[in-house]
Amino acid sequence: xxxxxxxAHLHLALNHIPIIGLAFSCLPIVIGILAQSRTTIAAxxxxxxxxxxxxxxxxxxxxxxxxxFKEGTALPPLDDAGKIALHMHAGRADKTTPVxxxxxxxxxxxxxxxxxxxKAALWLTSAALLGNAISISLAxxxxxAGGRIRHLEFRPSTPWDNVATPTPTPATMATPxxxxxxxxxxxxxxxPMPxPMPxPMASPAATL
Numbered sequence: 471x472x473x474x475x476x477x478a479h480l481h482l483a484l485n486h487i488p489i490i491g492l493a494f495s496c497l498p499i500v501i502g503i504l505a506q507s508r509t510t511i512a513a514x515x516x517x518x519x520x521x522x523x524x525x526x527x528x529x530x531x532x533x534x535x536x537x538x539f540k541e542g543t544a545l546p547p548l549d550d551a552g553k554i555a556l557h558m559h560a561g562r563a564d565k566t567t568p569v570x571x572x573x574x575x576x577x578x579x580x581x582x583x584x585x586x587x588x589k590a591a592l593w594l595t596s597a598a599l600l601g602n603a604i605s606i607s608l609a610x611x612x613x614x615a616g617g618r619i620r621h622l623e624f625r626p627s628t629p630w631d632n633v634a635t636p637t638p639t640p641a642t643m644a645t646p647x648x649x650x651x652x653x654x655x656x657x658x659x660x661x662p663m664p665x666p667m668p669x670p671m672a673s674p675a676a677t678l
Contacts, residue, residue: 476544478535484528484531488521496599496606499595508591519581522573536560559616570608576594
């Protein structure tokens with residue numbers, strides 16, 4: 471089955487070298503320093519040089535992969551967050567690569583010093599070991615941004631992702647305003663009829 475390897479595939483296959491490779495190269499350097507074994511130290515320094523030697527290919531495949539994303543030939547296209555992560559990843563890689571190259575120069579000087587200057591080689595080897603640790607930290611920092619390009623689970627949650635959706639609550643029943651009690655209409659009562667004036671009684675006949 472033919473493999474259709476794009477620059478993105480090659481970049482994903484190689485970009486772990488600065489992290490895993492440099493981490494393994496630190497092991498023989500530490501053992502060699504503790505055991506005072508120049509051969510073991512040399513093995514770790516050579517491994518450091520090999521890791522740095524892979525950086526041009528890593529950077530080239532990464533640049534080609536980013537170009538395919540920008541042209542829209544890589545499917546599915548990136549969303550806005552992916553484009554921001556791609557820009558961050560490229561910027562961090564530009565800062566990490568010179569540090570790895572500087573670490574490789576220290577490793578080269580330490581290798582040369584192992585032959586004729588053992589005391590200086592110890593200091594240079596320690597400096598290369600420290601450079602490896604810094605390079606690994608920067609490589610992890612770079613890879614963290616690269617993981618956000620496609621993987622949604624690697625992206626930090628934004629404030630608006632945690633906003634709780636308001637739960638609709640039943641509307642408060644409006645209580646009708648209390649109306650004043652109707653005052654019963656005053657029913658006019660019939661006023662008592664005025665008693666008739668007593669008619670003047672006839673005066674009794676005068677007694678004869």
